[in-house]
Amino acid sequence: AQTVTQSQPEMSVQEAETVTLSCTYDTSESDYYLFWYKQPPSRQMILVIRQEAYKQQNATENRFSVNFQKAAKSFSLKISDSQLGDAAMYFCAYYSGGSNYKLTFGKGTLLTVNP
């Protein structure tokens, strides 16, 4: 079974600085998708960024970028120029296939942004 591990239960960053959240996963599949979701205090889950495993280029969305290391099964999220609104729980998620599009989530990392 696939597993997703987020080894940092909590992280903090100063406003305007950069922070990296870690995620590793275990799979025997070669084709899959990886996601980072953000859950702010409102608890609305928001898709931050996604990466297709077959793509070598790391995904980027404005201040958010990933470092995807397929061989190491690592998928870290880098947040640049951190803003107070970035404070949230961040979940790494994995999908490997099948018609039901079921996601496997990590346990999450709580990010605090200090002014």
Place this chain on the structure above:
Amino acid sequence: GAVVSQHPSRVICKSGTSVKIECRSLDFQATTMFWYRQFPKKSLMLMATSNEGSKATYEQGVEKDKFLINHASLTLSTLTVTSAHPEDSSFYICSASFSGPFAQYFGPGTRLLVL
């Protein structure tokens, strides 16, 4: 686009009563809907996956007779917690998908408190 709503956002009920939570895709047709449960500061736990017009697929350990799921149309799925007990108190989140793993959109969640 791709908005998912949930109703109610918060519900308090007495032990032994049943509670229905609705999940609607407002501007797209959701071929698959998911129901999650989330405890405070924890990750999302998938309860079941439902496809329109067919029976839901429940995850291991989830009582299908207690958590009734109906996906009657491409825009509506309902979760009914039958004979609710205090241990059923939780945050329930639905999500909907229409075109693959990168199109899973989440509702804002429903907080259930059983007294």
